[in-house]
Amino acid sequence: MAEVDHLAAERATARFDVEEMKVAWAGSRHAVHVADRMARLVASDPVFRKDNRTMLSRKELFKDTLRKAAHAWKRIVELRLTEEEADLLRQYVDQPGYVDLHWGMFVPAIKGQGTEEQQHKWLPLAYKFQIIGCYAQTELGHGSNVQGLETTATFDPKTDEFVIHSPTLTSSKWWPGGLGKASTHAVVYARLITEGKDYGIHGFIVQLRSLEDHSPLPGVTLGDIGGKFGSGAYNSMDNGVLRFDHVRIPRDQMLMRLSQVTREGKYVHSNVPKQLLYGTMVYVRQSIVADASKALSRAVCIAVRYSAVRKQFGSQDGGPETQVLNYKTQQSRLFPLLASAYAFRFVGDWLNWLYTDVTQKLEAKDFSTLQEAHACTAGLKAVTTSVTADAIEECRKLCGGHGYLNSSGLPELFAVYVPACTYEGDNVVLLLQVARILMKTVSQLASGKQPVGTMAYMGKVQYLMQCKSAVSSAEDWLNPDAIQEAFEARALRMAVNCAQNISQAASQEEGFYERSPDLLEAAVAHIQLIIVTKFIEKVHQEIPGHGVKEQLQALCNVYALYILHKHLGDFLATGCITPRQGALANEQLGKLYAQVRPNAVALVDAFNYTDHYLGSVLGRYDGDVYPALYEEAWKDPLNETVVPEGYHEYLRPLIKQQQLKLSRL
Ligand SMILES: CCCCCCCCCCCCCCC/C=C/C(=O)SCCNC(=O)CCNC(=O)[C@H](O)C(C)(C)COP(=O)(O)OP(=O)(O)OC[C@H]1O[C@@H](n2cnc3c(N)ncnc32)[C@H](O)[C@@H]1OP(=O)(O)O
Ligand SMILES: Cc1cc2nc3c(=O)[nH]c(=O)nc-3n(C[C@H](O)[C@H](O)[C@H](O)COP(=O)(O)OP(=O)(O)OC[C@H]3O[C@@H](n4cnc5c(N)ncnc54)[C@H](O)[C@@H]3O)c2cc1C
16 A cells, blocks of 8 residues: 555545445455455566566567466466466466467367367366467458368378368468467367368367477478567567468367267268357457456556646646646546446446356257357447547547656557457457347347347337437436437337348348448447446446445446437437437536546546556556656666767767868858
8 A cells, every 4th residue: 555645635535435346346345355366466476577568579578478477377376276366367467478368269169169078188288288279260361251261171081180281371370379489289270171072160179389399390380470569568479370281180189069070071060050169259259348348447547546646737816736637528538438447347247147148058058049149249349349449548648648658558558458359350340240130130020029138129119219208307317217218219220220221222231231331330339228238237236335336326327328428410310319308418427527526536446456457657556656757767778878879870970060060160
């Protein structure tokens, strides 16, 4: 805890119990406790230092990542950490690396697509790091279009092996994290060919490097794909390139839970939807939603604390300067992001529940919720990552010039975070998947089929297509029913409009293609409805702690009314609300910001982040920003010498030349 708390006055104005808010944010008292312990364990260990990360060369950074991963593993083993604790420890180490893909995709791919026998063979090796794995799906030529992948896995019945081959340059695997330098194995996605027939994409476990000296195995060419956006940031990850020249693997290294190839080469597909092949992506997409709230809350925590410390311009009578957090413009940019962090946290929890529920159903051979899981994970992944990426940049601007310094933590956070809009499915491609499902649902309404899950509201089509909002005062917008109805009507009407326009095209496919920009907006409206609904549901629950429920209620209203204000055009164009009602929503939003203001610092304290995890001199818990900024500057390698390298070659001759010219005048 800080000796001098420059934010003490801010903390004193909070009208709620911060400790209880920590519980609401983390999900349980146990979760707060474990996270706290792991965060402090990492923060107190010098190996996990990261303040110098942006100054390291790529090679140094990669070696530093290997060192941290090895040290983290050592601590996990020494301290006999549980899976939950180990996950948190890795999260607080806060440096992207091969372990993310090993635990996050390689292991889940084997669990989800491997038979029991295969799991029994491979998982213990992976669990003990006797092998290191990655997820090699994307190729140079195709990422979004998984069915367009070109790598082949041709069954050879003579030897009972698959021959893995990269027939073209564009079939080179390109991007897989951990592939470039660290992984010994990969789950490789390739077209399965047997008995002369192409059965499409399947997963195969392929060894890439020797377990003795790490050299590539015969027929395998691989390396890193090169430096990426920003300093430090995602450059700690060895995203890789991989080519196969007729590499042979035993038949039993095809992941055979969903379909098999027999000893004779006969292809057998189990009686399950083929989309289960995409299961690992669904799993990762739901975890990316939880990550979005973490990244967003970090940026918001930095911007809120700094905005409370930073002062600009005085009162008119020459009194003290104003904290920038008191400017209404600062509040109207920052508080919706604070509310979004909470909104994403709660929708992330719900999505995790949905994913667990769907997984249990799948195990019982009930595939009825597969589409719902796909739509929700794809749509929420797309919306939350796009908002978070933009929000981190907004937080940088909210911190003025100092936000542009690496020591603010924001440039690196942005550079690390932005690829989330692309990896695990480009956000536009994923939203078009949601739109496709929305169009399917609308087309089934006429037949009387009742939509379920998050599409259930579409069943109220008769009412929602003609309802008019009853809001007549700013306070009326505090009624969750008013908000819910406006969001449902907007989402449904946008979807129905798209469906009507598509039906006028020559074909469904052509209509979908022509209307895709509108479809994208309809998908966003549907996903925003889900986020608002889940926030409202959360606030309806019993939430202990003085003032906690009231604060969450205020944030929920901020989130909903901010989205309404931002997308006012949608609400007006679909006739869900009138311009006057739109103006009332904005009026209410202003009042809510005033309500959030005295609680803002405490609301970010409730994220319970250590200074180490935040990695920002601007976001320090104690608010003692200026000495820290000043001190950080001197750590830059440029300041190691008073006179810079290059002075004698380039600066001195230049200055002397000018002096000589002047002396001749
Ligand atoms: C400051 C420091 C901070 C430090 C932070 C540290 C932590 C950071 C660490 C972060 C680590 C992150 C690691 C990231 C790793 C990234 C990995 C990857 O990117 S892996 C590769 C991911 N690739 C993709 O996502 C590809 C996207 N494309 C697709 O998913 C598909 O091709 C498609 C869905 C776009 C199209 O599918 P396709 O089958 O080709 O065609 P259809 O559209 O016709 O679909 C047919 C049918 O299937 C249904 N469907 C599609 N997908 C699914 C699914 N997943 N589940 C269920 N059903 C699905 C679709 O709805 C159609 O249904 P139908 O009823 O027939 O209409
Ligand atoms: C940091 C990072 C890490 C990654 N890690 C991995 C990994 O570990 N393993 C792995 O296999 N892959 C990985 N990937 C690859 C990633 O999954 C793909 O980059 C991603 O799926 C997008 O595919 P793409 O690159 O082919 O983009 P493209 O599909 O080529 O997208 C280019 C543009 O075309 C648009 N577009 C494409 N299709 C359509 C369409 N149907 N309609 C409208 N617009 C469209 C997109 O919106 C985008 O604007 C990683 C990528 C990054 C950036």
